[in-house]
Amino acid sequence: MHIILAVTGVVILEMIRRKDVYVLLFLTALITLLLGSVNLFGDANIARYLKEVCLTLIWICSVVIAITTAARQIPAEKESRTIFPLLAKPVTRAQVLLGKFLGCWAACALSLALFYVFFCLVSGAREHHWPLVNYFQALLLHILFCGVVVALTLLGSVVFAAPSSTVTIVGVVVMGILLLGRHLHKVALKVGGLAGGFLDTLYYSIPNLEWYDVRDLIIHNWPRMDWTVIATDALYGAAFIGLFLVAAWMRFRRMALN
């Protein structure tokens, strides 16, 4: 475990010393503050629009951070050849992979925590209302979502030749699932037959990432979720994380390093 945590620490340090997260945080903060300073026609519902825009920005940033961070981990180690002095130590490839996963996930979680704290302050300042449990539940599910995306991206990074390919393909897959995945089952029922069967198989095979998107919970101030639902989502996400990481390890352990 100490080896995995050591690798995790290096990933987080790298993330902190790169500028990506700060740029995204700054842009999100800037856009949100600008929107928050506007008072359109004295509309009391402006707070809801502000929350929607801000949360959408946070979701986009989180997908970008998760995918771009994870996509370059293994390829960068191979390209810069830092993998050699690392594996010359009593370290297995599985430990390297797990360390990279935990590092990327922790980095995403830290970024999300910053984003959500900022969002909480801005929306609370407008609404004078802080449903902290709702925000916490949304943050928790969002972090789980990032875990699945990071694991999927790590798998992509050991399958595809270049980080750019991984970013593009995984990005398309994740956005596709978020935007279209939730409708697959409905379309399958309408279409029926073989095509419907195929769509249903696809629906139940892919990770249903839309389950982690609970922006409406915050935007419309809905009551907090049942904790058993969150626990179920966590187990579901853990299963897919495990699946992707095992697949990534099976590919990585046989990969030539040169």
Place this chain on the structure above:
Amino acid sequence: MKVALHGLDLTVSPGEVFGFLGPNGAGKTTTMNVLLGFANATSGSAHLFGTDVRQPIARQRISYLPEMTYYYKFLTAEELLRFYARIFRIPKAERERRIDAVLKLVELEHARKRPIRTYSKGMQQRAGLAQALINNPDLLILDEPTSGLDPIGRMKVREIIQRLKNEGKTVFFSSHEMGEVETVCDRVAILHQGELKAAGTVASLLARNETNLEQAFLRIIGFNLNSSSSSCTSSSLLLAS
């Protein structure tokens, strides 16, 4: 399919400095890759301290200095050493003491808090040497440790190798610098086109060939000094130590 190594049979004894020589493409790096577990041999076996090299534990008592400086450029030398020390489970107090000691040894104390990307090549090579010493290894595998260094740097590396030898460490290194091999090595092996051509003490090799190490090396790999082009006739010569 090109065979990188064929019939290589070597034993390195504890406490000796073993030079691994050969022209480019002879199979020296492939041998090290197999020893370090980076590549799997298609047949045969390799052991470090009696443990199969495919087991990660085999690398607990060794260290590796690659030819080129492959380290995380965003880390400082101190952070890099701390990272590797954590991998070896060195306790915190002992870890900090060793970091101070190796940085002093490789003369990087003044730059310990600067990112490695700001280092010169010589400094990066010294950082590499520091990471190779952090776990106080019993065996050091060095891939052309003086490559790219100026004469002062090469002298310092030779001094460190000699010091390690005096401490009873085993050093296995590849080099193209015949002068330093002649100076520091107890035994050498000469590889050519994937095959072991000669192995033995430097003294016996020189006595057999009645010349200096460089000339002996060229003769053993079949390089004909008297003609304008090289001829690569293979010769098989095994010397007992």
